[in-house]
Amino acid sequence: MRSIVYFFRESLRGFTRNLSTALGSIVTIFLSLLIIGIFLIGGLVVDNVVSGVEDEVSITAFVADDASDSDIQSLSRYIEGLEGVASVGFTTKEEALENFRQTSNSDIVDTLDGQNPLPASIEVELSDPQLVEQVAQQILDNATFQTICDNPEDPAESLKYGQQTVERLFVLTNYVRYIGIALIVLLIFIALVFINNTIRLAILARRKEIAIMRLVGASNGFIRGPFLMEGALHAVIGALLAIGILELLRYLVLPKVQSALMFLNFNVSNESFLLIYLTLAVSGLIIGLIGSAFAMRRYLKV
Amino acid sequence: MTNDMSQGPSMRPSRHGGGQLSYEQATAAAQLSQSLPVLDVDDLPQQHNIPVITFDHVTKVYPAAPNKPALSDISVEIYGGEFVFLVGHSGSGKSTFIRMLIREVKPTSGHLYVADEDLTTMRNWRVPYLRRNIGCVFQDFKLLPNKTVFENVAFALEVIGKSRHVIKTQVPEVLRLVGLQDKLNKLPDQLSGGEQQRVSIARAIVNRPPLLVCDEPTGNLDPQTSRGIMDLLERINATGTTVLVATHDREMVDSMRRRVLALDRGTLTRDQNRGVYGFDA
Numbered sequence: 001m002r003s004i005v006y007f008f009r010e011s012l013r014g015f016t017r018n019l020s021t022a023l024g025s026i027v028t029i030f031l032s033l034l035i036i037g038i039f040l041i042g043g044l045v046v047d048n049v050v051s052g053v054e055d056e057v058s059i060t061a062f063v064a065d066d067a068s069d070s071d072i073q074s075l076s077r078y079i080e081g082l083e084g085v086a087s088v089g090f091t092t093k094e095e096a097l098e099n100f101r102q103t104s105n106s107d108i109v110d111t112l113d114g115q116n117p118l119p120a121s122i123e124v125e126l127s128d129p130q131l132v133e134q135v136a137q138q139i140l141d142n143a144t145f146q147t148i149c150d151n152p153e154d155p156a157e158s159l160k161y162g163q164q165t166v167e168r169l170f171v172l173t174n175y176v177r178y179i180g181i182a183l184i185v186l187l188i189f190i191a192l193v194f195i196n197n198t199i200r201l202a203i204l205a206r207r208k209e210i211a212i213m214r215l216v217g218a219s220n221g222f223i224r225g226p227f228l229m230e231g232a233l234h235a236v237i238g239a240l241l242a243i244g245i246l247e248l249l250r251y252l253v254l255p256k257v258q259s260a261l262m263f264l265n266f267n268v269s270n271e272s273f274l275l276i277y278l279t280l281a282v283s284g285l286i287i288g289l290i291g292s293a294f295a296m297r298r299y300l301k302v
Numbered sequence: 303m304t305n306d307m308s309q310g311p312s313m314r315p316s317r318h319g320g321g322q323l324s325y326e327q328a329t330a331a332a333q334l335s336q337s338l339p340v341l342d343v344d345d346l347p348q349q350h351n352i353p354v355i356t357f358d359h360v361t362k363v364y365p366a367a368p369n370k371p372a373l374s375d376i377s378v379e380i381y382g383g384e385f386v387f388l389v390g391h392s393g394s395g396k397s398t399f400i401r402m403l404i405r406e407v408k409p410t411s412g413h414l415y416v417a418d419e420d421l422t423t424m425r426n427w428r429v430p431y432l433r434r435n436i437g438c439v440f441q442d443f444k445l446l447p448n449k450t451v452f453e454n455v456a457f458a459l460e461v462i463g464k465s466r467h468v469i470k471t472q473v474p475e476v477l478r479l480v481g482l483q484d485k486l487n488k489l490p491d492q493l494s495g496g497e498q499q500r501v502s503i504a505r506a507i508v509n510r511p512p513l514l515v516c517d518e519p520t521g522n523l524d525p526q527t528s529r530g531i532m533d534l535l536e537r538i539n540a541t542g543t544t545v546l547v548a549t550h551d552r553e554m555v556d557s558m559r560r561r562v563l564a565l566d567r568g569t570l571t572r573d574q575n576r577g578v579y580g581f582d583a
Contacts, residue, residue, distance in 0.1 A: 222463070
C-alpha cells in the first residue's frame with residue numbers, strides 16, 4: 001500500500017519534471033482515442049441507419065389516376081396473399097402530397113398551384129425483408145398490376161422498393177469499417193510510440209536514481225512501478241479528455257446533424273455510449289501500460 | 303541441512319572480530335538466509351571455517367576482449383567477519399571481482415557462492431534480495447545530488463519497502479555512527495569528499511548487511527581523510543560485518559596489515575594474512 005502511494009507521488013513528480021513530453025503523450029493519446037471514439041460512434045450510427053432502412057423495406061406500387069377501385073382492391077387482396085407480406089395499405093393522391101409536404105420543402109408544394117402530380121400507391125409492408133425481390137417480381141407478373149400501374153409502358157418503373165439502397169449502404173458501411181479499423185490500428189501504434197518515448201525520457205532523467213535503487217536491492221517491480229503509473233496516468237488523462245469531448249459532441253453536434261437529416265435515425269442508446277467510453281478508457285490504459293513497460297525493458301536488465 | 307538455508311551460521315558476526323554480538327547484528331546476518339531457524343551461536347564453534355564468499359575456479363571473459371580474460375581461474379574463500387583487501391593495478395580485475403559479487407556480471411565459467419547461494423544459477427528476480435545483503439561503496443560515492451544527506455540514506459531503506467518508523471530510527475543512528483549527525487539536512491555538494499564518502503558508507507550499511515563491499519573507497523580522497531574512512535570501515539568490521547575493500551592505496555594496506563588478495567592481469571597472485579600491498583610502484 002505504501003509503495004502504491006510512493007508510485008503515485010513519483011509519477012506526479014515525473015509530470016512536472018518533463019511537462020512538455022508528458023503533455024505530448026497526453027495529447028497524442030487524447031487525439032487517438034478521440035478519433036477512435038468518433039469512428040465507433042459513427043459506426044454505431046450507420047449501423048442504426050442501415051437497420052432502420054432495412055426494417056422499412058417496403059414495396060410501393062404506383063397506381064394510375066384512372067384505375068378503378070375494384071381493380072385496386074383485387075390487386076391488394078392478391079398481394080396480401082403472397083408469402084412474406086405483412087400488410088397492404090393504400091395511399092391516395094392527397095395523402096401522397098401531404099407526406100411530401102411534410103418530408104420536403106413545403107414551398108415546392110405551394111408552387112404547384114393546387115395541382116397534384118403525385119400518383120396514388122399501394123404500400124406493401126414486408127414481414128421478411130429478404131423476400132422483397134420475390135414479392136416485387138410476383139406483383140410485376142400480375143396482370144391487374146400491369147394494366148392499372150402508373151406507367152403501363154414499363155410496369156417495373158411503377159414499382160419501387162428499397163433493396164438497392166440497402167445494398168449500397170452495406171457496401172458503404174463496410175468500406176467505412178475497414179478504413180476505421182486501419183486508422184485505429186495506426187493511431188494505437190502512434191500512441192504507443194509516444195508513450196514509449198515519454199517514459200524513456202523520464203527514465204533517462206532518473207537513471208542515476210535507478211542505478212542506486214538497483215544497487216541497494218530495490219525489486220524490479222518497485223523500480224518499474226512509478227514509470228508504469230506515469231504511463232497509465234497519461235493514458236487515463238488522455239482518455240478522460242477524449243470522453244469529455246465526445247460527450248460534448250454528442251450533446252451539441254449530434255442533435256444538429258439529426259435535425260438536418262431528419263429521415264435518418266441517429267438515436268444511439270446510452271448503454272452504447274457508456275460501452276464506447278469504457279472501451280476507450282480501458283484501451284487507453286492498456287496503451288499506456290504497454291508503452292511504458294516496453295520503454296522499461298532495456299533499462300531493467302539485471 | 304541440505305537446502306540453501308544452511309549458510310546461516312556463516313553470516314554470523316565472527317567473535318574473532320572482537321565485537322559483542324548485538325541482537326540486530328544477528329538479525330542482519332540472518333537476513334541473508336531469509337528466515338531460517340535461529341541457531342544458538344554458542345553451538346557453532348567453527349563458524350570461521352564456513353566461507354561467506356567462495357570463488358570456485360571463476361573465469362570471466364568479456365565479449366569485447368575474448369583473448370584477455372578479466373579474471374582467470376580464481377579460487378578463493380572469504381570468511382565471515384574478515385577484513386580483506388583486494389589489491390592490484392588498474393585493469394587487474396578488481397572491479398570485475400566486485401561486480402561479480404553483486405551479480406552485475408556473471409562468471410563465464412566456474413562457480414561463485416555468496417552465503418552458499420550459487421550466483422551463477424541464481425534467478426534474476428532473486429538478485430535484488432542478494433543485493434539487500436551486500437552493502438556497496440564506490441569511488442564516486444553515487445549520491446543523489448538533489449536529496450539531502452538524510453534523504454540519501456533513507457532512500458536505500460525506502461526503495462526496499464521499509465516503514466517510515468524504521469527509517470526515522472535507523473537513519474539518524476547510522477549517520478551518528480559515521481559521524482555526520484550534524485549534517486542531516488545538507489546537500490551532498492555542501493559536503494567535503496570524505497564526508498560524502500561517509501554518507502555513501504552510511505547508505506551501504508543502514509540496512510545492516512552482513513557483507514560490505516567497497517570499490518576504491520578512498521580513490522578520490524587525500525591520505526588524512528582516507529585514514530578516517532578506513533577507521534570507519536574497521537569499526538564496521540568490528541561489529542561483525544565482513545568487509546572487502548578493493549584499493550590501490552599502498553600506504554593504507556601496509557599500515558593496516560589485514561588479509562590481502564592480490565590480482566595481476568586477472569590471476570590471483572597472492573593470498574596473504576596480515577599482508578602488504580606488495581606491488582612495486
